[in-house]
Amino acid sequence: MVKTHDYVLVVIRNLQETFDDGYLKTLRQHGYRIELVPAGQDPIPTMEARPPIAACFQYDYPDLQGLADLREAKKRVSSVPLLMITQAHSEHLAVWAFRSRVWDYFVQPIDMPRLLEVFASLRSVRLPGSASVASNMDPDSRKALDVQNAIPPEARLRCSGPGGEQAQLDRAMSFLDKNLHRKIAQAEVAESCGLSTFQFSRLFKRLTGVTFQEYLLHRRIAEAMRLLANPKVSITDVCFTVGFRDLSYFTRVFQRYVGQPPSRYRLSLVDKQQEPQPHQHKIEFDPLAATAAQLSLAPLKS
Known part of the structure; x- marks a missing residue:
């Protein structure tokens, strides 16, 4: 079994050459080691050889190839939690992301407190438990992560009956x-x-x-x-x-x-x-x- 390594893999899939790396600076300031996979390079060999705490797929405006790369990574290395970070907000894109089983989804500008909470939970669970798949984590560990990935309370405010x-x-x-x-x-x-x-x-x-x-x-x-x-x-x-x-x-x-x-x-x-x-x-x-x-x-x- 390949153990989890203490670093965050950031997979760049931007269409433009520049991207907002402010969140990377914040992660580094909080002690996370960052490795980048530039556009055009396959992240799967690295994820298989040295599974990270999590892999962040960074997009400005997602295209078909970039989204296909994320889906393939989830299929081939399902033990690594995937996060999606994008500059383009779209309800349909968010639905696609969660159906593809990303762990979390962030839109620029990023909610840094929530991002740091997610990484803190992933690090505390992933490192002691080596490379166990998220779905196979023990109940207490899974519960700790689910707290951070819960549906926001405000999403329930507009509930109405099926005929309302x-x-x-x-x-x-x-x-x-x-x-x-x-x-x-x-x-x-x-x-x-x-x-x-x-x-x-x-x-x-x-x-x-x-x-x-x-x-x-x-x-x-x-x-x-x-x-x-x-x-x-x-x-x-x-x-x-x-x-x-x-x-x-x-x-x-x-x-x-x-x-x-x-x-x-x-x-x-x-x-x-x-x-x-x-x-x-x-x-x-x-x-x-x-x-x-x-x-x-x-x-x-x-």
Whole structure:
């Protein structure tokens, strides 16, 4: 049995050359030894020969190959806990990560106290127990780790019965997210919620404060803004991915809501990355928590 070694393996899978390594400095300050696996290099031989406390897969904007590398590492070296750190926030990406059995998932800027707690628990369990697989740990050790990986309490605040209005709205939001790439008729969303079009229209407006079509357009633009942060994705691909079928129309709508065309918005993101600002404004758009107070019809600002 190969024993666990006292170090953290960081697998760089960024699309851009630079990445935020602030969390690595903090880990080093707390006594963790860090080894890096650069882009293009296979981390599995190192993980097999010298299993680390954990392997962190570092992404800026995950691509298919980078995510495939994580899945393959989990398949081949299942005893090593995997953490995923990314600059691109996406509910679907988080779901994919946990279905791939990553131990924890962090979005930049990282919650350092929680990251340090996770590593402290992993180190205390992994080193004394050598290379035992997490799922085969003794109950007390497993319980210690689960405390750090528990579902946040706030995630339970919005629970509702299967037939409640909030549950119906959640189903509508999930339907939109899954089908954002294509034309969406209000009638089919209403049907997915078990409502008539009229009932759905009234429910949606009452719970969100905006009409369905107004919300859908905001949702498409918000998703476009997120995708444009990835320099590897063309503006045309962004246009079609968020459900527009005409690039010129997409450009006009985007400019109306954001205040500048997609190309200029992307350049503004590059400028912000090159010139660090102490107080960067980050647009938060959570469709599952949309309320009249959170969702305004005022144009989105970059």
